[in-house]
Amino acid sequence: MAYITCKDLTLGYEGHAIVSDLNFKVSKGDYLCIVGENGTGKSTLIKTLLHLQDAISGDIITGDGLKAYEVGYLPQQTVVQKDFPATVEEIVLSGTLAKCGWRPFYRKAEKKLAEEKMKRMEVWKLRKSCYRNLSGGQQQRTLLARALCAASKVILLDEPVTGLDPKVTAEFYQVTKDLSEEGIAVIMVSHDVQALDYATHILHMQKKNSFYGTKEEYMNSDKWKLFKNAEENRIGGDKK
Amino acid sequence: MTHILQELSFYLSYPFVRYALIVGVLIALCSSLLGVTLVLKRFSFIGDGLSHVAFGAMAVATIFKLVNNTIFIMPVTIAAAILLLRTGQNTKIKGDAAIAMLSVSSLAVGYLVMNLFSTSANVSGDVCSTLFGSTTILTLTKTEVFTCIIMSILVVAFFILFYNRIFAVTFDENFTRAIGKNAETYNMIIAIITAVIIVLAMSLVGSLLISALIIFPALSAMRVMQSFKGVIIYAAVLSVIGAFFGIVLSILCSTPVGATIVILDLILFFVNCIIGKFIGRI
Numbered sequence: 001m002a003y004i005t006c007k008d009l010t011l012g013y014e015g016h017a018i019v020s021d022l023n024f025k026v027s028k029g030d031y032l033c034i035v036g037e038n039g040t041g042k043s044t045l046i047k048t049l050l051h052l053q054d055a056i057s058g059d060i061i062t063g064d065g066l067k068a069y070e071v072g073y074l075p076q077q078t079v080v081q082k083d084f085p086a087t088v089e090e091i092v093l094s095g096t097l098a099k100c101g102w103r104p105f106y107r108k109a110e111k112k113l114a115e116e117k118m119k120r121m122e123v124w125k126l127r128k129s130c131y132r133n134l135s136g137g138q139q140q141r142t143l144l145a146r147a148l149c150a151a152s153k154v155i156l157l158d159e160p161v162t163g164l165d166p167k168v169t170a171e172f173y174q175v176t177k178d179l180s181e182e183g184i185a186v187i188m189v190s191h192d193v194q195a196l197d198y199a200t201h202i203l204h205m206q207k208k209n210s211f212y213g214t215k216e217e218y219m220n221s222d223k224w225k226l227f228k229n230a231e232e233n234r235i236g237g238d239k240k
Numbered sequence: 241m242t243h244i245l246q247e248l249s250f251y252l253s254y255p256f257v258r259y260a261l262i263v264g265v266l267i268a269l270c271s272s273l274l275g276v277t278l279v280l281k282r283f284s285f286i287g288d289g290l291s292h293v294a295f296g297a298m299a300v301a302t303i304f305k306l307v308n309n310t311i312f313i314m315p316v317t318i319a320a321a322i323l324l325l326r327t328g329q330n331t332k333i334k335g336d337a338a339i340a341m342l343s344v345s346s347l348a349v350g351y352l353v354m355n356l357f358s359t360s361a362n363v364s365g366d367v368c369s370t371l372f373g374s375t376t377i378l379t380l381t382k383t384e385v386f387t388c389i390i391m392s393i394l395v396v397a398f399f400i401l402f403y404n405r406i407f408a409v410t411f412d413e414n415f416t417r418a419i420g421k422n423a424e425t426y427n428m429i430i431a432i433i434t435a436v437i438i439v440l441a442m443s444l445v446g447s448l449l450i451s452a453l454i455i456f457p458a459l460s461a462m463r464v465m466q467s468f469k470g471v472i473i474y475a476a477v478l479s480v481i482g483a484f485f486g487i488v489l490s491i492l493c494s495t496p497v498g499a500t501i502v503i504l505d506l507i508l509f510f511v512n513c514i515i516g517k518f519i520g521r522i
Contacts, residue, residue: 050418069420075412080280084411086468094408098419104401130466150419 001063002027003154003185004049009058011044017056018044024203024212026154026187028064031180033196034189035227036205042189045205046158049187065153069098072147072155076162077139082132088142089127092118095149114149121145121175137168141175148179155179157188161195173198193228244492251491259380261487264501266392267441268483271450272457272475273399274434276468277410279458286324286431287454289339290438291447293320295371296346296353298442303357314439320346321435325427371448388440395433402426407468445498453479456505463509463516478508 002025009022019041026032036042047053049060050073072095095117096110118124121141131139140160147155157176161169169192177198180186188195196202202218204211204227211223218224251257278284297316301309324339354367399406408416409426417423434454441450457479458471465471486501493500 051420052414052417069418071418073415073418075414075418078412080282081411083462084280084468085462085465085471086407086411087466090407090468091411094404094411095415095419097404097408097416097421100404104404106404128466146415150415 003062003064003066005059005061005063007059007061009045009048009060010056011041011048012056013044015056019205019207019210021208022058022203022205022210022212024201026185026201028153028185029180029183030201031177031186031199032188032201032203033199034187034203034205035191035196036203036210037230040205040207042205043158046156046189049156070151070153072149072151074140074143074147074155074157074160076158084131086131087128088118088123088131088134088145089114091131091142092123092127092145092149095146098150110149114145117145117148120148135168136164137172140164140172144175148184152184154185154187157186159189159191161190161192169194247492248488256380257491259382259385260497261484263380263385263388264483264487264497265480266388267437268453268457268479268501269476270392270395270433270437271441271453272479273395273472274430274437275454275456275458275479276461276472276475277406277430278434279455279462280410284451284455285336285339286321286434287438288451289324289343290317290321290435291442291450292343292350293317293346294439294442295447296350298447299350299353303353310439313442314436317435317439318432321431322428325431371446391436391440395437398429398433402429406430411468445501449498449502452502452505453483456502456509457482460505460509460512463512464519478512479505482508 004026006022006024010017010020011022012018018039022045024032034042034045044053048055050071051069092114093106093110096106096113099110099113100106115124118127121144123138123142123145126134126138126142131142134142144155144157144160147157155176160176161172164172173195176186176188180200188199196215196218199215201214202211204218204223206223211218211221213221275287278287294313294317297313298309301312304312320342324342351367405416405421405426408421409423409430413423413427416426437454438447438450441453445453457475460478461471461475465474482505483501486504487497489495489504490497490500
């Protein structure tokens with residue numbers, strides 16, 4: 001049984017479909033990379049998976065002990081966060097909020113969990129530092145630690161490497177790869193071709209006929225060639 | 241120095257001075273707590289917009305000659321707060337434009353109503369005292385002081401109980417929603433409390449200067465402090481200091497209460513900017 005199974009999913013806003021017939025599965029230890037051009041509904045898919053929005057039709061079935069709201073989320077950075085006065089510890093702790101239920105304060109168990117995740121993401125030494133003074137890579141690791149506090153089975157990353165330099169990007173991908181090898185399912189939305197190296201499954205979103213399969217299947221499909229060419233043109237265009 | 245202290249203890253022997261100090265400090269405390277969240281969420285202008293709405297409501301309440309103006313002003317301001325928060329999410333009129341629109345129209349309505357229907361001989365004096373604060377802070381009744389104390393206790397209690405959730409909603413609304421917490425409800429509660437504080441604070445500094453009470457302590461604290469908790473506590477301390485000495489100074493030097501407090505807050509802001517530069521943070 002997979003953690004998340006999506007069947008004939010149609011997504012969009014106010015009844016207006018953006019993308020239809022999505023079929024894919026995410027199981028323990030999977031690393032699913034979601035690619036696709038702008039406007040093909042990647043952000044909408046994320047919102048739907050997080051229950052922030054309803055699908056127009058189709059089903060999202062959660063299984064294998066995964067409960068709704070148990071998807072750890074690493075959102076794109078907002079303007080508000082750039083100069084936010086908060087320590088790493090405060091931010092990571094806020095990930096455990098779901099475990100508090102109606103209690104107003106954190107217990108020892110939540111603090112212990114946050115400590116464990118901070119150590120895992122190597123931000124423990126920075127716990128008293130202010131978030132706004134961290135480097136881009138450290139900020140992303142902090143947010144990842146928070147996501148891990150909220151969920152231990154599935155994490156969802158929304159374009160996590162935007163604005164990171166190549167070395168930090170590679171390090172960050174390696175961290176996520178390690179997590180998936182430890183048994184956490186990773187779902188990542190990315191514009192970056194490099195991300196595909198780490199994936200086990202690919203979902204290439206298009207208005208219709210989206211592709212879902214293992215990386216090997218994807219590499220042999222013409223969708224990959226399209227994506228690669230488009231990316232190369234884009235990068236080539238940037239250089240010019 | 242002893243002369244000043246003597247004069248101060250002379251004034252403090254009057255109950256109305258003590259009332260003013262209690263109410264001023266409490267309002268400053270509450271507004272600074274919420275101010276941190278509002279500033280960080282980029283909602284600083286909501287305070288400004290709402291205070292203008294409260295001004296308009298007060299003008300309308302005056303012509304109906306209600307026994308207690310607050311009964312009318314409070315619901316109107318709360319309604320405006322909820323409306324502003326809703327339109328903030330609506331893409332048709334952007335949040336800042338909606339606030340600007342609402343605040344200038346309520347100013348206009350308020351002034352027009354005051355001019356047309358006022359029974360008092362000194363219309364511009366009335367308008368001026370509503371906008372910039374007046375002596376009402378020195379004419380508080382025991383009931384008003386009591387209401388203010390109850391309200392402040394409620395606000396502080398709410399803030400402490402929901403502290404962790406307020407932090408989560410302020411830092412990252414989408415994440416908070418994704419872990420199954422109702423971010424809209426918390427936003428709504430924050431807006432309602434803001435409205436309540438603004439109505440209470442109108443008697444202290446007047447409707448044009450309320451924003452200062454909300455944003456200055458938060459901005460000053462953000463220059464120096466590194467953690468969210470630190471910012472909140474320091475902002476509260478700064479705000480209370482500003483309000484207390486502002487009121488004392490205004491009594492001693494017979495300056496307008498509101499303006500004195502705001503200028504003290506401004507000075508505190510500059511001092512904290514320098515401290516922030518000095519310790520090399522931000």
